[in-house]
Amino acid sequence: MAVTTMSYSQAAAAALERAMREDPSVVALGEDIGRGGIFGQYKGLLDAFGAHRVIDTPISESTIMGAAVGMALAGIRPVVEMRVVDFALCAMDEMVNQAAKNRYMFGGQGRVRLVARLPIGIWSASAAQHSQSLEAWFAHMPGLVVVCPSTPQDNYSMLRAALQAQDPFIYMEHKELWGLQGEVDDELEARFGNARLARDGGDLTIVSWSAAVHPALEAAQRLAGHGVQAGVIDLGTIWPWDRDTVLSHCARTGRLLVVHEAVRAAGFGAEIAATAAEYTGCRIARLGAPRVPVGYAPVLEAIASIDADKVERAALELMGMADRATGISAQPQGAHQETAEPR
Amino acid sequence: MQDQELLRLYGVMARIRAFEQAAEVASAGGVRVLGATLTGGAKVRGPLHLSIGQEAVSAGVCAHLRTDDLLTSTHRGHGHTLAKGGNVNRMMAELFGRADGSNLGKGGSRHLAAFSVGMRGANGVGAAGLPIACGAAHALKLQDRPQIVACFFGDGAINRGPFLESLNWAAVYRLPVLFICEDNRYSATTPSGQITAGAGAAERSRAIGVPAVSVDGNDVLEVWRAAADLVDQVRAQREPRMLHARTWRVKGHVSVDTQGYRDPADLAAAIAADPLLRAREHLLARGVDAVRIDALDRAAADEIAAAVAFADASPAPALEQAYTDVQTIGEGAWQ
Numbered sequence: 001m002a003v004t005t006m007s008y009s010q011a012a013a014a015a016l017e018r019a020m021r022e023d024p025s026v027v028a029l030g031e032d033i034g035r036g037g038i039f040g041q042y043k044g045l046l047d048a049f050g051a052h053r054v055i056d057t058p059i060s061e062s063t064i065m066g067a068a069v070g071m072a073l074a075g076i077r078p079v080v081e082m083r084v085v086d087f088a089l090c091a092m093d094e095m096v097n098q099a100a101k102n103r104y105m106f107g108g109q110g111r112v113r114l115v116a117r118l119p120i121g122i123w124s125a126s127a128a129q130h131s132q133s134l135e136a137w138f139a140h141m142p143g144l145v146v147v148c149p150s151t152p153q154d155n156y157s158m159l160r161a162a163l164q165a166q167d168p169f170i171y172m173e174h175k176e177l178w179g180l181q182g183e184v185d186d187e188l189e190a191r192f193g194n195a196r197l198a199r200d201g202g203d204l205t206i207v208s209w210s211a212a213v214h215p216a217l218e219a220a221q222r223l224a225g226h227g228v229q230a231g232v233i234d235l236g237t238i239w240p241w242d243r244d245t246v247l248s249h250c251a252r253t254g255r256l257l258v259v260h261e262a263v264r265a266a267g268f269g270a271e272i273a274a275t276a277a278e279y280t281g282c283r284i285a286r287l288g289a290p291r292v293p294v295g296y297a298p299v300l301e302a303i304a305s306i307d308a309d310k311v312e313r314a315a316l317e318l319m320g321m322a323d324r325a326t327g328i329s330a331q332p333q334g335a336h337q338e339t340a341e342p343r
Numbered sequence: 344m345q346d347q348e349l350l351r352l353y354g355v356m357a358r359i360r361a362f363e364q365a366a367e368v369a370s371a372g373g374v375r376v377l378g379a380t381l382t383g384g385a386k387v388r389g390p391l392h393l394s395i396g397q398e399a400v401s402a403g404v405c406a407h408l409r410t411d412d413l414l415t416s417t418h419r420g421h422g423h424t425l426a427k428g429g430n431v432n433r434m435m436a437e438l439f440g441r442a443d444g445s446n447l448g449k450g451g452s453r454h455l456a457a458f459s460v461g462m463r464g465a466n467g468v469g470a471a472g473l474p475i476a477c478g479a480a481h482a483l484k485l486q487d488r489p490q491i492v493a494c495f496f497g498d499g500a501i502n503r504g505p506f507l508e509s510l511n512w513a514a515v516y517r518l519p520v521l522f523i524c525e526d527n528r529y530s531a532t533t534p535s536g537q538i539t540a541g542a543g544a545a546e547r548s549r550a551i552g553v554p555a556v557s558v559d560g561n562d563v564l565e566v567w568r569a570a571a572d573l574v575d576q577v578r579a580q581r582e583p584r585m586l587h588a589r590t591w592r593v594k595g596h597v598s599v600d601t602q603g604y605r606d607p608a609d610l611a612a613a614i615a616a617d618p619l620l621r622a623r624e625h626l627l628a629r630g631v632d633a634v635r636i637d638a639l640d641r642a643a644a645d646e647i648a649a650a651v652a653f654a655d656a657s658p659a660p661a662l663e664q665a666y667t668d669v670q671t672i673g674e675g676a677w678q
Binding site: 027052055057058062065067069070073074075093097098103105107110142143144145165167239240 | 413415444445446447448449450454456457458459463464466467468471473474475476477478479480481482483484485486504505508509511512515516667668669670671672673676
């Protein structure tokens with residue numbers, strides 16, 4: 001057993017190195033992974049395992065994913081690097097109509113054991129086509145397991161476990177977490193569908209995942225200064241999500257705030273909120289991005305991002321303590337007016 | 344080619360023909376699309392994509408495939424499945440949506456699969472089988488296995504991105520795939536010629552670096568000979584090849600499509616080009632007794648009649664099957 005401090009990207013490379021060493025059927029394919037991947041998450045693997053197992057592909061998203069399905073059906077375990085979730089949209093048929101449904105529609109004759117890496121989140125200064133968080137899309141799709149590692153430990157344990165599982169995984173790292181440092185215990189096993197209670201507190205339940213967990217935790221610290229003890233639950237797995245942990249916690253606190261970087265409207269927070277409404281009597285709020293593409297200029301991009309200020313404000317409003325939020329910067333709400341003048 | 348083999352090929356085509364005709368009968372009244380009326384009582388519900396008239400392509404290519412070679416197919420995949428060695432009882436039961444179907448009633452005609460004989464599934468999305476075939480071949484290469492992959496697709500599919508990507512991929516990585524363009528001249532209800540630039544599948548294939556051969560897809564001898572050579576090349580050289588087989592679709596895009604859009608002369612030509620008739624002519628010219636050919640027709644009819652009876656006697660799937668083989672992690676999380 002070893003506990004090492006490393007970055008989110010190093011953790012993934014380490015997990016993949018171990019998986020490829022222990023299991024000769026694991027193969028990685030995607031664009032630019034031979035030289036280490038654009039975030040270093042494949043560093044050293046080409047040298048260690050050779051070009052037949054670390055495959056640099058053409059810019060052919062449909063075939064990168066479709067070939068991974070074909071490989072998986074033939075007993076290979078592909079790690080499919082799609083670079084960013086935004087580009088992975090070029091392979092939607094292959095993920096949704098092929099990978100997700102193959103086992104079911106063929107009556108169980110095949111298994112598609114693959115891990116598709118689709119990084120989510122606002123990529124700083126990269127604008128609309130590189131800044132989406134689409135975990136809700138894949139949560140909606142029967143056949144897929146959807147996970148969002150939020151720490152280096154997650155990105156080690158989850159990747160390792162996904163490569164031992166029986167399902168097609170939509171593995172959604174966050175584009176801005178690659179450099180995040182953290183402790184990684186290489187014997188700690190991920191348990192999909194089990195949320196992590198990152199902080200406990202009896203006044204308020206904050207549920208989040210991916211990068212948003214970090215400002216949520218920072219906000220929880222600040223809330224303690226207001227006399228509010230907030231619990232923070234990191235879902236980890238988006239589907240199947242840990243309903244028991246979330247519902248029992250918010251049944252206790254009576255207040256649920258879901259925080260995600262994805263667009264609020266029809267985001268996965270809506271599913272959590274609806275479930276909580278169906279099964280508990282708690283008050284519910286959701287914090288997410290407005291339904292606008294992510295803009296380029298910093299002030300525009302900031303509209304969509306989640307920070308501790310926004311989480312703190314949303315939490316205080318849910319607590320009925322909005323007056324305490326006056327010191328926190330508010331973001332302009334944009335075109336709520338029904339008759340905005342066209343420019 | 345020995346007479347015995349030509350007779351065997353005729354037999355495969357006769358079985359496909361009988362299967363398709365029985366499926367067509369069983370599906371009458373089973374779908375409302377393209378002007379048809381849903382009448383209820385059909386044994387095969389939903390759209391059915393028949394390959395009547397195209398039997399020689401399946402028979403001629405699959406003659407050179409071994410059981411452990413792999414095959415990907417299209418929405419029009421009954422012929423591919425049968426020629427690859429699929430069990431006709433289980434195939435028919437799948438069309439009927441019954442528990443004894445090859446896919447346990449969970450896929451139907453469009454998703455027929457017979458993994459035990461290397462048939463990796465019929466695909467309802469045009470051109471979707473090509474990347475999967477490339478992946479299967481890539482796996483064979485990584486695993487250093489001698490098998491090959493046969494990838495069937497239609498003339499409509501050559502206008503989709505995955506076609507281009509897959510040819511490039513197979514050429515770049517040198518993969519053992521035989522691509523087979525089963526060109527029946529129609530992209531659903533639109534003549535492919537109207538919506539396809541250039542000279543078609545074979546030319547595009549060569550431009551990307553995958554050698555291609557074009558044949559009369561209704562002459563099973565010609566298909567067989569070309570496929571023999573191409574399969575040998577794929578097996579020996581571990582490189583992709585394409586067979587472009589020009590054939591004719593006799594029935595509509597789906598079984599109920601009455602093809603009002605089709606030039607009657609074109610339809611007449613399709614019927615006249617019947618691959619079974621042409622094979623019969625070859626056999627008779629070789630001095631094979633018509634009685635032997637007729638016997639194959641009868642045997643096929645009997646076999647398929649038994650398949651229909653088998654399918655009809657099979658029960659509907661148990662309700663629990665709606666919830667099996669979805670995913671392992673998350674099993675039970677249906678809401």
